[in-house]
Amino acid sequence: MAARKRLLLLIRHSPYGSSLARASLDVALAAAAFDQPLSLLFTGDGVLQLLPGQDSEALGVRNPGRLLASLPLYDIEQVYVDAEAAARYQLDLGAAPVTALALERQQIRELIESHEHLLGF
Amino acid sequence: MTLHTLNASPGSAAFTDCLRMIAAGDVLLLLGDGVYAALAGTGARAQLDACGARLCVLREDATAAGVLERVAGTELIDIDGFVALSEQFPRQLAWY
Numbered sequence: 615m616a617a618r619k620r621l622l623l624l625i626r627h628s629p630y631g632s633s634l635a636r637a638s639l640d641v642a643l644a645a646a647a648f649d650q651p652l653s654l655l656f657t658g659d660g661v662l663q664l665l666p667g668q669d670s671e672a673l674g675v676r677n678p679g680r681l682l683a684s685l686p687l688y689d690i691e692q693v694y695v696d697a698e699a700a701a702r703y704q705l706d707l708g709a710a711p712v713t714a715l716a717l718e719r720q721q722i723r724e725l726i727e728s729h730e731h732l733l734g735f
Numbered sequence: 736m737t738l739h740t741l742n743a744s745p746g747s748a749a750f751t752d753c754l755r756m757i758a759a760g761d762v763l764l765l766l767g768d769g770v771y772a773a774l775a776g777t778g779a780r781a782q783l784d785a786c787g788a789r790l791c792v793l794r795e796d797a798t799a800a801g802v803l804e805r806v807a808g809t810e811l812i813d814i815d816g817f818v819a820l821s822e823q824f825p826r827q828l829a830w831y
Contacts, residue, residue, distance in 0.1 A: 657756075726737060727736075729826065732828040734830060
C-alpha cells in the first residue's frame with residue numbers, strides 16, 4: 615500500500631483580522647478526525663495566533679488560542695513556527711498556547727518538500 | 736520542487752512570505768494581482784529575479800491588467816500551460 619500523503623497547513627494570517635485563522639484550524643481538526651497525517655506551520659502574521667493571554671469574549675468570537683491548546687488532544691503534534699516571524703513580533707514561544715518547534719528558513723523549505731499537500735491560510 | 740502561485744500585489748504580506756519560502760528549482764507563477772510583481776524595473780521584480788525560481792506570468796491576467804508589454808524577461812504561460820505545470824510538480828502552494 616502506498617504511503618499516505620501528508621498535509622501541511624501554512625498559517626499566515628492573524629487570529630481576528632479575517633476568518634482564515636478559524637478556517638485553518640477547522641481544516642486541521644477535520645483532517646485529524648480522519649486520521650490524516652498533518653503538520654501545522656505558523657508563519658508571517660500567523661505567528662500572532664501563538665500569543666498567550668488572548669481573550670476574545672468581548673468580541674463574541676471564538677478564541678483560537680484555546681483551540682490551539684487542544685491540538686494535542688486530537689493527536690496533532692507536528693506543530694512548527696517560523697523562528698524569524700516569531701522574532702519579528704518578540705514572541706515568547708515558551709508561553710504559547712501550544713508547543714511549536716521553531717524552524718529557520720532552510721528547515722522550513724525542507725518541511726515543505728517533505729509534504730505532498732500544501733494549504734495556505 | 737514546488738509550484739508556487741502568487742495572487743497578491745507586491746505590497747502584500749503574501750508577496751513577502753512567498754519570497755522567503757521559495758527555493759531554487761521551484762517555479763513561481765504570478766496570477767491575478769500577482770502579475771504586478773513582474774513589472775520590469777521595479778524593486779519587486781528585482782527581488783523575484785534574485786530568488787532563484789523560474790518566473791512565469793499568466794498571460795490572461797497580465798493582458799487584463801495591461802502589463803503584458805511590461806513584463807519582459809518572464810515566461811508567459813496561458814491557462815493550458817498552468818494546467819501542464821500543475822501536472823509536472825508534485826506539490827503546489829497558493830499564496831494569496
